Amino acid sequence: MDLIADHISHRFGALEVLDDVSFTVRAGEVVAIVGPSGCGKSTLLSILGGLLQPSSGRAEWRGAPPPDSRNPLTFVFQDFALLPWCTVAENVEFPLLHAGLSESERRAVVDDALRRTSLSEFRGAYPKQLSGGMRQRVGIARALAVRPAILLMDEPLSALDSQTRELLMEDFVGLLADGAMGAVYVTHNLEEAVRIADRIVVLSRRPGRIREVVAIPLTRSERGDIRAREQLLALQSELWSLIREQAVEAEREVQHA
């Protein structure tokens, strides 16, 4: 299943946030969206996932989602968005309650998602009892439970400390390794972008326009190699040079606001 941004523009009142953004996420592909603060990255993701109606243009999908997918476009949120009154297992089960599954089928799906995210022994815990990293694992387990075709990840690691980020990034790379799921990965962290993406869409400062689309010339499994790291670092600094000037401007704008 492909996900297509078709000439998407958006404004909040007088504020123009996105201007004529078009690109395609092909089946199984991971596309990162990067850009300076306030360039409309998260707005674009909300539009792609159907949570926001664009002022013009549209988000569309082409091709069939996997037959067992219960929610082809599934979000993983920056702030995890877990129901604090539900246990880990109940949170993962939440989107399945309306999927027409029997209790035993739901239980099997939940068990599988918890196992894949190493959460099986925490199924009865409440979100407040978990660390940030574990909470985001619950968010990922919940997403996996509905078997998405494309994960829409809105800065999924930015609320976490650097060590937890590293661990979860390894998990993401593992989950996306077989190409069964694609992802749109919104981040301000260029290191994450070059680590996980097949292509990186660089947006300009507000209103966000596509400035460049950069393909990463390495498979994700090759990127752990020491020589590949140098190449990725070079790519990262290239991306930074694209963004830096506008990031400085964006920061000044925020300070003057």
Next chain:
Amino acid sequence: MLDRAGDQAASPPGDIDTEARPVSFRGAGFAPKAGRYSGWIALVLVMGLWQLAGSAGWVNPLFLPPPSAIGLAIWKLAMSGALWNHVSASVVRIGAGWILGTVAGVAVGFAIGLSSLARGVGITFISALFPIPKIALLPLLILWLGIGEEPKIATIALGVFFSTAISVYSGVDAVPRNLIRMAQSFGVPFASIVRRVIWPGALPSILAGFRITASVALLLVVSAEMIGAEFGIGAFVLQAGNLMQTDQLLAGVVMLSLFGLAVGKMINLLETRLLHWR
């Protein structure tokens, strides 16, 4: 291999001629904690002093009867059955008024929290009517509903309704938007979002509202009973005052206090059971 700093990192600074001074602690205070027994001890002390003042004749028992006299009055009232008559009359009125007001308040509060139309209309009316002391409407309600239980129950229901509606829609407004968006992103239907996300999310505010409406109901039942009732704690307190039976008057006040405490405990229990996730 990692280059380790060894013991040097932990060694004292080189300039040993300068005297080292401890960093003074300045983080004390601003964390009050109630002692486990201090409240009870203070209560016993105050009651003891009160009893002593009465027994020693420092105060006229007509104006402030000692705790023993109040206890005795409660005992006599309980034995004669009058206590039950008055308490049960008040409890029935509070119960009926509170339930009516709460059911209507929850329904209207949710409507205001979820629908633009209901919000536009509802908030205007609530803002206009909420500040009216509801007891002022009792004479009108007597005209409408006749003399009897109905106007008293309706007064309590009105008082409870407004506070409940406000706490419910404030609670619905306070449900984190990201949870609603999350549910929408999984295609969860509207009714289910209300039941599984908004209702539990608003529950802390709704239960906090119950605490307020319980005291509103108590206040209104006493006022309404003082205006016109044969039985009920409010009527009893007023009669006792008219007859200068201050021990009985205070016995009624103690019953009101116990009733308030019991309701507070029940709400605590509800909070512990329903909000254990907090």
